[in-house]
Amino acid sequence: MLVGITLLTFVLSHAVPADPVTASLGEQAAADPAVVAAFRHEWGLDRSLPAQYGIYLWNLVHGNFGVSISTRQPVWLDLRQTLPATIELAVVAMSLSVLIGIPLGVLSAVKRDSVLDQLTRVVSLVGTSMPIFWLGLVVLVVFYARLGWAPPPGRLSATLAAPPMITGFLLVDSLLAGRPAVALDALRHLVLPAAVLSTYNLGILARLMRGSTLDVLGEDYVRTARAKGLAEGAVTLRHAARNALIPVITVIGLSFGRLLSGAVIIESVFAWPGLGLYAFRTATSLDFPAIMGVGIVVATVYVLANLLVDVAYALVDPRIQVGR
Amino acid sequence: MRASPLATVAIGVVAIWLAAAAAAPILAPYEPLRQDIVGRLAPPSAAHWLGTDALGRDILSRTLHGARISIPVGLAAVMLAAGLGAVVGGLAGFVGRRVDDVLMRVTDLMLAFPTVILALVITAALGVGIRNAVFAIMVAWWPTYARLVRGLVLAVREREFVQVAYALGASDGRVLWRYVAPNVVSSIVVLATLDVGHAILTFASLSFLGLGPPPEVPEWGSMIAAGRNYLDQWWIATFPGLAILSLTIAFNVVGDSFRDFLDPRLRRL
Numbered sequence: 001m002l003v004g005i006t007l008l009t010f011v012l013s014h015a016v017p018a019d020p021v022t023a024s025l026g027e028q029a030a031a032d033p034a035v036v037a038a039f040r041h042e043w044g045l046d047r048s049l050p051a052q053y054g055i056y057l058w059n060l061v062h063g064n065f066g067v068s069i070s071t072r073q074p075v076w077l078d079l080r081q082t083l084p085a086t087i088e089l090a091v092v093a094m095s096l097s098v099l100i101g102i103p104l105g106v107l108s109a110v111k112r113d114s115v116l117d118q119l120t121r122v123v124s125l126v127g128t129s130m131p132i133f134w135l136g137l138v139v140l141v142v143f144y145a146r147l148g149w150a151p152p153p154g155r156l157s158a159t160l161a162a163p164p165m166i167t168g169f170l171l172v173d174s175l176l177a178g179r180p181a182v183a184l185d186a187l188r189h190l191v192l193p194a195a196v197l198s199t200y201n202l203g204i205l206a207r208l209m210r211g212s213t214l215d216v217l218g219e220d221y222v223r224t225a226r227a228k229g230l231a232e233g234a235v236t237l238r239h240a241a242r243n244a245l246i247p248v249i250t251v252i253g254l255s256f257g258r259l260l261s262g263a264v265i266i267e268s269v270f271a272w273p274g275l276g277l278y279a280f281r282t283a284t285s286l287d288f289p290a291i292m293g294v295g296i297v298v299a300t301v302y303v304l305a306n307l308l309v310d311v312a313y314a315l316v317d318p319r320i321q322v323g324r
Numbered sequence: 325m326r327a328s329p330l331a332t333v334a335i336g337v338v339a340i341w342l343a344a345a346a347a348a349p350i351l352a353p354y355e356p357l358r359q360d361i362v363g364r365l366a367p368p369s370a371a372h373w374l375g376t377d378a379l380g381r382d383i384l385s386r387t388l389h390g391a392r393i394s395i396p397v398g399l400a401a402v403m404l405a406a407g408l409g410a411v412v413g414g415l416a417g418f419v420g421r422r423v424d425d426v427l428m429r430v431t432d433l434m435l436a437f438p439t440v441i442l443a444l445v446i447t448a449a450l451g452v453g454i455r456n457a458v459f460a461i462m463v464a465w466w467p468t469y470a471r472l473v474r475g476l477v478l479a480v481r482e483r484e485f486v487q488v489a490y491a492l493g494a495s496d497g498r499v500l501w502r503y504v505a506p507n508v509v510s511s512i513v514v515l516a517t518l519d520v521g522h523a524i525l526t527f528a529s530l531s532f533l534g535l536g537p538p539p540e541v542p543e544w545g546s547m548i549a550a551g552r553n554y555l556d557q558w559w560i561a562t563f564p565g566l567a568i569l570s571l572t573i574a575f576n577v578v579g580d581s582f583r584d585f586l587d588p589r590l591r592r593l
Binding site: 134135 | 435436437438439440441444445449521525528529532533534545548549551552555556558561562564565568569572573576577
């Protein structure tokens with residue numbers, strides 16, 4: 001799978017008419033044959049394509065992602081700096097969608113056709129149809145420019161020094177460094193982008209959970225539980241919601257890919273120095289080593305997220321065993 | 325087909341936008357490209373209902389003209405993705421064996437890749453522009469259709485009427501065309517309808533990132549991007565955003581009702 005991703009990104013980024021020489025050096029320098037030849041040689045662009053791919057794979061298995069053409073840093077270092085910012089954002093966004101979307105779905109299934117149910121449907125419809133880059137701008141206008149409640153875009157206020165990088169997660173690092181004020185500031189910066197990023201998944205999860213709970217509520221074992229005289233709350237939580245969660249968990253895993261797509265956009269709106277912004281900057285300058293590094297990391301995150309989902313299955317449904 | 329009140333409203337909204345797109349040159353009070361430096365950044369008023377942007381262009385006119393890009397682009401991207409996906413999925417499901425293995429391996433690979441990052445690489449490499457943005461969406465989306473079609477073809481192939489057709493001496497091509505395809509088409513159409521709103525949204529996102537048409541072209545995503553530098557002039561970004569939101573919601577509701585009507589089996593998608 002990962003080898004496939006390297007091949008895919010490699011083919012994609014090389015089977016194109018655009019020329020990294022012009023993209024990196026500019027038109028003027030690219031007109032000088034000597035400069036171009038030196039550039040091509042320096043970055044190995046004068047070798048044949050299979051040879052370039054071979055060299056890349058060889059370096060990769062030795063933990064070397066190559067050097068980014070645009071930042072002049074090892075791609076590995078760039079990724080190490082940007083990935084935690086995106087994971088922090090994505091985890092908070094996903095938690096928001098799960099913690100709000102799933103209870104909302106269960107409640108609206110239990111109180112079917114109530115005001116709450118109608119409201120949930122509206123929330124999920126609007127959430128799945130929302131242009132998040134626009135919503136991001138709107139919340140910036142309202143909460144930052146008008147009300148002044150939110151900090152400006154970015155990960156941390158300019159007046160505060162970032163804590164020494166240990167994990168790369170600002171929330172964790174600042175607490176480790178014993179600076180709760182920095183953690184609070186980082187959290188304040190995180191709220192808006194994470195909330196905006198969560199809208200799509202919140203909509204999807206609320207809607208799926210509602211449907212799934214409705215299905216389960218019609219099952220025999222729910223009727224049996226009621227017949228035993230269990231309180232309605234216990235029936236809902238222990239018998240219905242738990243079983244209804246199973247199909248929803250699959251979707252949580254699959255939606256990580258979409259979350260990363262959203263991260264590219266949100267990071268651009270909120271000047272969030274994460275993987276998405278890095279992907280955007282490097283892709284627009286045809287920085288092959290960096291793009292491939294991003295591709296590999298993204299695919300790995302996706303695979304890991306779905307592995308976690310498999311583990312989550314086993315927690316929710318004891319009939320499923322991990323590693324069988 | 326009896327539509328719910330919500331679906332009726334949604335169909336109305338789509339119809340209004342289609343009409344707006346068709347009649348934009350007549351409806352728009354100004355030329356969408358006409359600049360007016362003196363009247364720039366004007367708030368909504370009687371002369372400019374939705375205000376003007378940084379170059380004094382009329383936002384209402386530009387928003388109306390934006391529909392002429394977004395709607396065809398959304399439809400084209402989905403049709404291309406569905407077409408390519410149907411061919412790949414059909415081949416994989418019908419031919420089977422090695423072909424199936426290889427095609428599905430490629431499909432899974434593409435599915436694991438986030439749409440926007442893939443589109444970013446493609447448009448960055450091929451150059452920005454509407455056509456390349458559409459191409460990027462197609463490349464990112466066909467795998468979903470390939471998966472769906474392959475599954476359906478595999479299921480249909482085992483059905484008795486297909487076996488009977490073979491027993492009666494029908495060729496592969498005839499079976500595929502006469503017996504398999506009709507059973508698959510409705511599901512493709514349903515998924516495609518559901519995707520149109522999503523495609524409009526994705527195109528606007530790419531355009532917002534600067535991967536769509538050039539900035540002077542009246543397109544919703546790039547209009548919103550232009551509003552980023554003028555947070556105090558809220559009207560610049562607000563109205564194109566509402567345009568995207570209303571059209572996407574409407575297409576999603578229409579898609580939902582269409583699915584319930586045509587193919588209740590897909591309700592879980």
